[in-house]
Amino acid sequence: MSETALLVQRLAEAVGPDAVSTDPAVLAATSHDTWPVATKWARQGLHPHQADVVVRVADEADVVAVLRVAEETGIPVTTRALGSSVTGQPLPTRGGIVLDVSSLTGPHEIDEIDMTVTVPAGVNGGELERALQEAGWTTRFSPQSLYRSSVGGWLATLATGQFSSRYGGVEDLVVGYRVVLADGAVAELTAAPRAAMGPDLRRIFLGSEGTLGVITRATLKIMPIPAARELAAFRVPDVVSGLAILRAQAARGLRPALLRLYDVDEARHAMADADVSSPVLFTGTEGEPAIAAAEMAVLTAIAEEYGAVAIGPEPVEAWLDRRFDFSTVERLLDTAGGYAETIEVAHTWRHIEALYTALRKVLEPLADEVLVHFSHVYTQGTSMYVILLGRADDDAAATARLTEIWATAMQTCLDHGAELSHHHGGGLARSPYSRRSLGSAHRVLRRLKHALDPDGLLNPGKLGL
Structure with missing residues (x-):
């Protein structure tokens, strides 16, 4: 046998x-x-x-x-x-x-007093959110892949959502979870609502991509559906001004649910208007009506300080209606020689403009279109999301071009000291660059791997392991 x-x-x-x-x-x-x-x-x-x-x-x-x-x-x-x-x-x-683990599904358990939901890890995120909203609750966690991804996948890849500038990433959403270790032992990691008994062990498996254990069940924060929402779009003089707006609102302590700054090339797509000639900023605030309105008023004033001009809520409303649409990328990939890629990175305010300029310069020769937006904002910096669209002679050539795009983008990010991934994780695409990206911290990851999976059996070949 x-x-x-x-x-x-x-x-x-x-x-x-x-x-x-x-x-x-x-x-x-x-x-x-x-x-x-x-x-x-x-x-x-x-x-x-x-x-x-x-x-x-x-x-x-x-x-x-x-x-x-x-x-x-x-x-x-x-x-x-x-x-x-x-x-x-x-x-x-x-x-x-x-x-x-896609069949690790079943009913969810809502705790309306502690405002949590407990759910098997294989549950579809969109189905969970739909059920929560029918009951008057929400996670406010909304990755573009909401209806294609699982709750356990969110934790394993350290995912984030389109409203993260207010609500944070999955590390801010998760209360606790169960994980099966390489030897079959089961551990439950939780904090209710915070704990200081040693390091926060919940963080160890978040973003570990299945290399340290298998998450089977998670407890997440929920909240009542926000009572009000304010939306506004702005024309912005240039990317530098747009980044200044993002930084200024963060410095003043605002927490808008939606902040999306598109450079002029992607603004044409975001606005569905080929004649757009300037970057565009989409914004949204939410919560109690008076608070949402007040926050939008302050955000508008900040935008106007940097030369932005309000153009109404309609572009943002249209984007919200199609924000889960992957069809442009999927159609191109499904044609002979067509290629498309999305690469999301992050950097501090001090360095993000130089990174933007450098990535555009090295990637423009490798695609027909290079589109960029900034969509997850922090006090110290922001993410940057690059979309590349192009056509090669055939699928073999398209594969080679995608490989070249990854190598070029990752080396440029390493040269600029940027984070190689903001929320898509490492996978096979970034594993070759993991050790250089993490530096001395990769030694800590290797020691964790050896302690939890000494035979190296769990998802080998990822995260530089």
Whole structure:
């Protein structure tokens, strides 16, 4: 009996034969996510990162059983949920087992007194948000992939949402969670509402991309649906002025729910108007009516100090209606030779303008269009999101161009001391640059990995591990 056949037999004994698959179609499907490079591989019939077996688990006990089999056999395990990663995080670099946790679903539990919701990790984020809103609650966590991503995926990739300038990222949303370690042990990490008994252990697994453990259940903060919302769009003289507005409002302590500064090239897309000739700023405040109105009034005054001109709420309303639309990128990727990529990075106020200028300069020769916006704002700086659209001779050439884009962008960010990812995480796209990006901190990550997964079985090949 072959090694794979023995593995399949062990897994079938552990979780039942119906949960275990070696069907070529299933193996092929789980060898890709929504990373554009992987999409191009799929169009060419290429499967460079394919598992030997896929196990679709139904509950935490199944996860424990699979990881114990993996530990006993020395077989690597790569966790996969809904496959919405855009950087290759759930792709198995050493074959082995793909642990499909998309069936870790079930009812959520709302605690209206403590204002939390507890939910299995495989639950679709959009379905959870819809159910919460029907009950009068919301997480206000809204990644563009809301309806394509899982709650556990948010934690594993350190995700953030479109309203993060007010509500923060997933690290601010999560109260606690359960995680299965490499040896099958289960740990519950929580703080109610804050704890100072040692380091905040909840942070260890956030953003770890399945390399340290498998998250099975999470408790998140919820709040009543905001009573009011104010929206406004502005024409801005230039990107420098727009960044000055973002910095000034942060310095004055505002917390608008929405801040999106588009450079002129992306402003034409955001406004659906090819004649737009200046950057555009989309803003939104929310909460109690008087507070939302007052915050918008102050934000408007700050924008006008830097030469911005209000153009009404309609452009923002239109964007809100289509903010989950991926079709431009998807259509281009689904054509022969078409390529598209999204790269989100971050830097401080002191350095963000130079990074913007440098990235545009090196990336413009590599695509037909380079579009940039700034959409997650902090007291010390902001994220920068780059969209590249282009066409090559064929899909092989498109794949090569995407590889060149990544190498060029990452090296430029390293040269400028920028954060290589703001919210898409590392995956295969950024793993080669992880050690240089994290520097001496990568030694801490390696020691954590050795302590929690000494045989290196969990999602190998990610985060420079």
